[in-house]
Amino acid sequence: MRTVLFSASAALVLAIAVHAQPPSSPQPPAAAPAGDADKGKTLFVKNGCYQCHNYEGHGGAAGARIAPNPPPFRGFVNYVRAPRGDMPPYTVKVMSEQDLADVYAYLRGRPRPRDVSSLPLLAR
């Protein structure tokens, strides 16, 4: 692992607004098409999404948290196609609309986090 981090701007990757979402039950976006979560997992890894967002989509030093509550599907797709920050753009040639729907299903299927108060290691 390289110790150099992307700049702060690089951290403004996908779905910045997701940070503000509480870990309550997800609201299924109205326009989200059907997706195959298993295929989505494969695509998430194959296309390198995990590199910034980690394998569970929980975010990290280089990418925002995008699971288990991704932003509404249309905004998700728009951002992936034309990111405003440092995230590399994914064209249709690389990931089709259906591919993104599969990834979306995978992200929405990630486990809910445990209640922080139940984790002694995270106590103040």
Added chain:
Amino acid sequence: MNRRGFLKRASLAGAAAIATPAAAAEPQAPAARAAAPGTPIMSAAAESATPPEADVLTVDRTGSDFMVDVLKSIGLDYICANPGSSFRGIHESVINYGGNQHPELITCCHEESSVAMGHGYAKVEGKPFGVFAHGTVGLQHAAMAIYNAWCDRVPVYVMLGNQLDATLRRPGAEWSHSVQDAAAMVRDFSKWDDTPMSLPHFAESAVRAYKIAMTPPMAPVVLVLNAELQEAPLGADARLAIPKLTIPSPPEGDSRAVAEAARLLVAAEHPVIVADRVARTPAAMAHLIELAETLQAGVITQGGRMNFPTRHPLNLSQARAIADADLVLALEVSDLWGVLNTFRDQLHRSTRALTRPGTKVISITTGDLYVKANYQDFQRFADVDLAIAADAEATLPALVEAVRRATTGDRKRVFESRGAKIAEASRAALDRARLEASYAWDASPVSTARLCAELWGQIRNEEWALVNGTAGWAQRLWNFEKPYQWIGGSGGAGVGYGAPAAVGAALAHKSHGRLAVNIQADGDLMYAPGVLWTAAHHRIPLLSVMHNNRAYHQELMHVQKMCNRHSRGIDRGRIGSELVDPFIDYAKVAQGLGLHAEGPITDPNEVGPAIARAMASVKRGEPALVDVVCQPR
């Protein structure tokens, strides 16, 4: 007899003289002089030869003994070296004449490890140790680590062996190992160098080099030790003096400029203090706390040093507060432009200011006192309203006093109100970090947040110090409150710094009885893993927990970015950056180098117990390593 004559005659006399007591010196027999190559050591001719008259083969003291006297006088406690014939003279003087104490020789397996150990050591101990290396092949190995120390403004005291006199070089390797101007290769990224031509010259230059290295801005220095100077006999009547070492006081900011800075700080509504390589000594943290509390101003720490407690109510490092600032006080910030702006790395590169229009910027940095041209570590030029060319730590006490003098009762009430809001933002940032750490808590590979939380659970009640690692989650979750608990990173982002710097820092912490903790990246360790053997051999206690993401991950992301840009082969982006097929078994590597080691661990529930077992070894005074397979970032 001078050394040149001594060597010439020794080579002519060949093996015959080896068994000849010097005290029985008589005119040398022609037969012995003419001994043909391949002559047996104890040939009949040699045995019957008359001992040479003045072929003295032993000597009580040499130049390198005096060099050791000088090194002792300046206080070098250790010298790290991978052995090399060009400094064999001083090597022997250190271990025999000097008693291998102050300095003690530390055996290293790579010159890059030697220098990086010195880099980590200096940031804990506040002073350099020495490094011996060949002036050619050794320095070439050491160069990247010297560059890191240069970028990080850390003193390392490098001594290079070299044989300047061509007529005295042994045939073969010594020619390959000799150079006209040894220090030239690193002159662009070292602060000063010299090649002394006499022992008095060495004494002056050795003391001068130490003084220069320790004067802010601190940086590596290089001395070239000619082999002839090391090995030449030192006469009993030699009169050699060691100059007095006086470290200059660091440059303090001009009093009028400091008063103006105080005036601006007191008048500002939202001042933000950005601190990077501020802390040279343990006193710096107290000064910075005093300034922040006097102003009730938020502090953003860039991570270059342990400047400010992570859980201080005025710590805004996680709150991205720069956008709200109407005044930024930048203290020893290595990349001020990068603090004030964001850079978008897309096909068309663009930048955007992070501060609002009209935000004033004050800088206090020794970076304005000393800069070189070739290597570009000075970063992009930043607009500054008041630039104080001085050492920030040395200037802080005067700035605090000036702020106190300029503060009225009305402003004090404003400060108190501001401080309460900052404290709330700081608390919220900690809560946010705890919440974010709970995501993927049970994931395998282990999340980096879980890794840091498990490690924190084991060390929190110890006298701990984090000596290396991607400190992101550690700084968000751990309570860093003491000046020695963090030393910053590599400086130049030259990979391979982490493991040796951690061992060097652990060597310094050992004498203070502290638990040195290293969050070790996998790619970094593979540069020169032999430093783990050095830790085992010299009984340097160090707890290493691996952030093993099985890749040079930063580069992997860069390559993927290019794949995306061209919309081709994203699935092949890993080629050339991943460390897989086979996976590297770091526990076995470490075990083979003499460490207690466990792993690879993929179950997050096994991390804590493995760290506890490793800590038991560390508490016995030994290094230990736990390999944890982690999420990428």
